[in-house]
Amino acid sequence: MKIQVLLKKTSEWLNGTGPESDLVLSSRIRIARNIKGFRFPGKATSEDKKKILSIVESVVSSSKSSMLKGSLFVHIHELDDVDRQFLVERHLISPELSNASTGSGVIISNKETISIMINEEDHLRIQVLHSGLQLKEVWKTIDELDTELEKTLDFAFSSKFGYLTACPTNLGTGIRASAMLHLPALVYSKQINKVLHATVKLGLAVRGLYGEGSEALGNLFQISNQASLGMNETEIIETLSKVVRQIIMYEKNQRRYLINNNLKEVEDRVWRAYGSLTTARIITSKETIGLLSTLRMGVDLGILESHLRKLVNELLILTQPANLQKNFDRKLNPTERDIERANLIRQKLVRNSKAGKESKEDEK
Amino acid sequence: MEPEEKKLCAICKKKEAVVHYAEILDGVIKKLDLCETCAIEKGIETPTPFSMGDLVGAITERSEETCEQCGMTFDDFRKVGRLGCDLCYETFQESLLSIIEQIHRSTQHKGKIPSRFHEEKKKFTAKKVKCPPEYPVQQTPAAPFSQEDSDAMKLKKIQSLEQDLKSAISAEEFEKAACLRDELKKLKGTL
Numbered sequence: 177m178k179i180q181v182l183l184k185k186t187s188e189w190l191n192g193t194g195p196e197s198d199l200v201l202s203s204r205i206r207i208a209r210n211i212k213g214f215r216f217p218g219k220a221t222s223e224d225k226k227k228i229l230s231i232v233e234s235v236v237s238s239s240k241s242s243m244l245k246g247s248l249f250v251h252i253h254e255l256d257d258v259d260r261q262f263l264v265e266r267h268l269i270s271p272e273l274s275n276a277s278t279g280s281g282v283i284i285s286n287k288e289t290i291s292i293m294i295n296e297e298d299h300l301r302i303q304v305l306h307s308g309l310q311l312k313e314v315w316k317t318i319d320e321l322d323t324e325l326e327k328t329l330d331f332a333f334s335s336k337f338g339y340l341t342a343c344p345t346n347l348g349t350g351i352r353a354s355a356m357l358h359l360p361a362l363v364y365s366k367q368i369n370k371v372l373h374a375t376v377k378l379g380l381a382v383r384g385l386y387g388e389g390s391e392a393l394g395n396l397f398q399i400s401n402q403a404s405l406g407m408n409e410t411e412i413i414e415t416l417s418k419v420v421r422q423i424i425m426y427e428k429n430q431r432r433y434l435i436n437n438n439l440k441e442v443e444d445r446v447w448r449a450y451g452s453l454t455t456a457r458i459i460t461s462k463e464t465i466g467l468l469s470t471l472r473m474g475v476d477l478g479i480l481e482s483h484l485r486k487l488v489n490e491l492l493i494l495t496q497p498a499n500l501q502k503n504f505d506r507k508l509n510p511t512e513r514d515i516e517r518a519n520l521i522r523q524k525l526v527r528n529s530k531a532g533k534e535s536k537e538d539e540k
Numbered sequence: 541m542e543p544e545e546k547k548l549c550a551i552c553k554k555k556e557a558v559v560h561y562a563e564i565l566d567g568v569i570k571k572l573d574l575c576e577t578c579a580i581e582k583g584i585e586t587p588t589p590f591s592m593g594d595l596v597g598a599i600t601e602r603s604e605e606t607c608e609q610c611g612m613t614f615d616d617f618r619k620v621g622r623l624g625c626d627l628c629y630e631t632f633q634e635s636l637l638s639i640i641e642q643i644h645r646s647t648q649h650k651g652k653i654p655s656r657f658h659e660e661k662k663k664f665t666a667k668k669v670k671c672p673p674e675y676p677v678q679q680t681p682a683a684p685f686s687q688e689d690s691d692a693m694k695l696k697k698i699q700s701l702e703q704d705l706k707s708a709i710s711a712e713e714f715e716k717a718a719c720l721r722d723e724l725k726k727l728k729g730t731l
């Protein structure tokens with residue numbers, strides 16, 4: 177299967193670089209676009225969908241834009257369950273697209289920063305994903321890409337409602353911008369509730385990254401805009417950035433407080449997490465996410481070496497069920513998965529044996 | 541992780557929960573599943589995801605209106621919360637306005653405009669297009685004719701210009717159309 181090539185590399189957005197990358201894992205923007213005169217995917221015949229898929233594919237493959245060079249073209253119906261889940265776990269397609277039948281596809285750019293979903297809820301869902309807090313840069317990329325595509329594609333647009341989308345919630349700019357934040361200190365100190373309430377009051381949406389509904393496993397929260405009509409793209413992105421900066425400040429204050437007042441307690445947590453991850457023989461994905469979150473906080477607070485950050489990011493994706501199975505190139509039952517997950521984590525972490533700053537101190 | 545199932549509202553325990561919200565109490569993350577009414581009462585302004593179907597059903601009237609392009613009726617939309625095609629927005633505009641206002645607190649797009657849309661619009665509205673000599677903007681003639689003759693000539697000219705305008709529009713020659721339209725306006729003004 178051709179998506180195998182993705183396994184060999186790490187998605188660029190997991191680099192752990194970019195502004196505020198200790199607290200902000202990634203910045204993402206997606207825009208919704210539809211082609212004039214065709215029914216939206218939910219109402220389209222499979223013939224229509226196939227036509228749209230091939231139109232978009234030919235436009236992208238004939239584009240001279242360097243952003244799209246070397247892209248991977250994938251048809252969803254040709255993938256098995258594990259491959260579909262694999263793409264969802266890597267944030268390249270939505271869960272909705274993973275359930276699609278004939279006529280749906282995705283185009284994935286060389287570095288996995290761009291993905292163009294075709295015939296999801298709208299004809300096109302274009303997504304750009306970068307590490308750290310860089311929503312402006314992400315918008316610049318996606319704007320350029322959109323302008324490139326609209327040279328040949330006639331997008332459904334009205335001067336009153338803007339870009340016309342299947343669901344009225346995406347009308348106007350068609351934008352959903354989001355930042356994924358790691359907020360362990362706010363959760364630890366029970367301040368998170370207040371922060372999330374305030375965020376929702378400001379018209380933004382909050383959801384946990386992992387877990388059902390809004391349960392936030394691994395202290396990871398996704399903050400995004402709700403309204404897409406009535407404000408322009410820059411205003412939407414600036415509002416979101418402002419609120420995200422504010423939340424970052426709260427989290428940093430809380431971390432400082434923890435270091436000043438509860439250092440031993442925090443160190444204990446971090447080293448216990450490290451101990452569990454490097455010695456466990458069976459581990460669930462839920463437990464893994466929680467421990468990785470603690471490890472990440474250890475890196476941020478200078479308890480663990482900073483080169484571990486990229487590894488923690490990688491493990492967050494690699495230890496999920498489908499990525500794990502792709503790595504083994506066969507289906508694993510849940511118990512086998514928990515064993516192989518523990519093996520993988522030990523391998524990766526032990527290779528980076530010089531994990532801590534404190535261990536040197538202890539040798540003195 | 542347990543599978544998602546239909547849940548009842550955690551507060552009134554009567555209506556179906558459509559608003560899902562996380563609250564952290566004593567370090568434990570508690571999931572709150574509420575119905576629309578209880579969520580609003582609790583001051584949670586419907587965070588994501590809320591059900592479009594519910595919202596639409598609550599604030600719009602039933603209607604058999606049908607979209608010509610995709611065959612969707614407004615009642616279909618009330619059930620599924622998704623429109624069928626771009627033309628639906630024109631067909632159901634009246635009924636959609638209140639929903640759009642409710643979601644976005646606005647009903648007017650502000651932001652990016654596709655360049656081809658932009659250009660078409662510019663071609664149509666451009667006031668100072670330089671018209672080529674074969675479509676000169678008629679000056680009031682320095683009349684070697686009587687008033688009657690001149691009016692008859694103008695009418696004839698108007699007729700032929702209107703013909704040209706029609707074919708210019710259907711050929712999408714918008715610049716030419718704009719010139720012809722300006723000329724027509726001026727001519728009609730002198731009658």
Ligand SMILES: [Zn+2]
Binds near residue numbers: 549550552574578579
């Ligand atoms: Zn209720």
Ligand SMILES: [Zn+2]
Binds near residue numbers: 607626627629
């Ligand atoms: Zn329609």
